[in-house]
Amino acid sequence: MSSLRQIEQCPVSGATGRRVDVQTVKALLTASALRRLRLVDHRFCPDPRCHVVYFGADGTTYARNDLRVPVWQKEPFGDRMVCYCFGESERGIRTELEASGHSAAVARIREHIAAGRCACELRNPQGRCCLGDVTAAVTRVTQAIDHAVRSGS
Known part of the structure; x- marks a missing residue:
């Protein structure tokens, strides 16, 4: 090009x-x-x-x-789509963490990647794999929950 x-x-x-x-x-x-x-x-x-x-x-x-989709980096924290191929969002990660204390989002995406199912180059606005963003989102949501528990919110 x-x-x-x-x-x-x-x-x-x-x-x-x-x-x-x-x-x-x-x-x-x-x-x-x-x-x-x-x-x-x-x-x-x-x-x-x-x-x-x-x-x-x-x-x-x-x-x-x-753009046809909201862009993770440009949206406010809380309900952002993090994985555009498989629909992992901050809200879903939070729900999973609150219910079980653990999120399997990263493991699920790794399974899909291993099976060759991802289309990050077309679906993710960054044009690359979202796994690092999902890992960061799990950490950030975990920290937000921990902060809310500590502050009594």
Whole structure:
């Protein structure tokens, strides 16, 4: 894929973007946003405070409302989708932790990965495996529950 120039920082937040395959961008853009797409290099803006999700080497940006799915990094903590292939969410992780003291989300996803069922490059806005994000989500939800218990909430 050719690019007009190399742009690594988000033009809005200045955050260093992660390269994302154009197939990921095409799969997740709304119909109206897809009409603006040019076949240039694209990057994902990881800054949770920034409304930009993707930015292209041609200067085009795509915001949260240009995508068909909510973006984990751009949504408030609590009910975010973490695994776009198998539907693991913070809410589901929390429910599991509260019921049993343990979440098997990471193990379930590992099973699916081993069976070759994931499609992260098309379903995850980052265009890569979500396992690290799911592991972090389990830790963060566990900490939130522990904090709530300690503070009596």
